[in-house]
Amino acid sequence: MVTDPAIELVVNTVSASNALLRASRRVFRPFGLSEAQFNVLQVLQDADDQLSQRELSDILIVDRSNITGLIDRMEKAAWVKRQPAPGDRRAYRVALTPDGRRLWRQANAAYVQAIARVTVNLTPAQIKAVSRVLPVMERSAHALELELAAAE
Template sequence: MDAETRRGGETARAASSPLIQDFGLLIKVAMRLEQRLDSVLRRECGITHTMFEVLIRLCRQPDEEVSQRVLAGDLTLTSSGVTRLIDRMEEAALVRRVPSPEDRRSVLVEATDHGAAVFLRAAEIHGQVVERYFVAPLAPADHERLTGSLSEILGALRDG
């Protein structure tokens, strides 16, 4: 057997590794669920899933001051990416930028009344999609085990 044939067999075995397959399945499920959520939120509410994530952050504690830098970190976006996103959301009257009372160089972002109303509708729709595609396909005990396991994995990633 020549080296090229041997390498082909090794690469095929590596690509078929259960670890690679399992992780690929996790990523595929997460991406498809994200795409489904984004599609439904665009159609029903006129916002993207990322905009919904911003509104979650802003509506979770309405009196909390949230800077674009904090939003960028929470959403794992670049500074310029979050600026463009907030620009689009401001144009749609979902959020507004306000000067920080503590630092004149800093700008805070808050949801508008319209943004809060859109968020409430989007949260209802989001819940329906998550229920249908993330909760309903599993037995309750399996769903509980899955979310518990995902929390453990997230904890390990934070610690390591």
């Protein structure tokens, strides 16, 4: 079967991402965390608890409605809490709890270790080269998505 290199690139990218996500599920499972929940912890940690659900959905690039249930479950687990957003009665300010911060620290350590494992067979030059190229394709994909969405 003759395969166009561009098609191969797209297939390889999605395929590698799937493998990474499947492995990360195993990494996070001992902590009772999903990939999506780890991302929320990560983003909140980086942002110093200043985020509304809308900002979370923008950063994580998922629908607003998705954040509702995600934060519901994480709040029930006492890893985050919703507080009223000062000056806007529509919105919440989502904050890590001390438990959430502790969990992030542990899960992140395991995550960093796992990343070292999955990149051990790559040279620094390869890592940098791929890291430079992929965002170019990502931007094109995003532009295409917006264009097709607007054409509805």
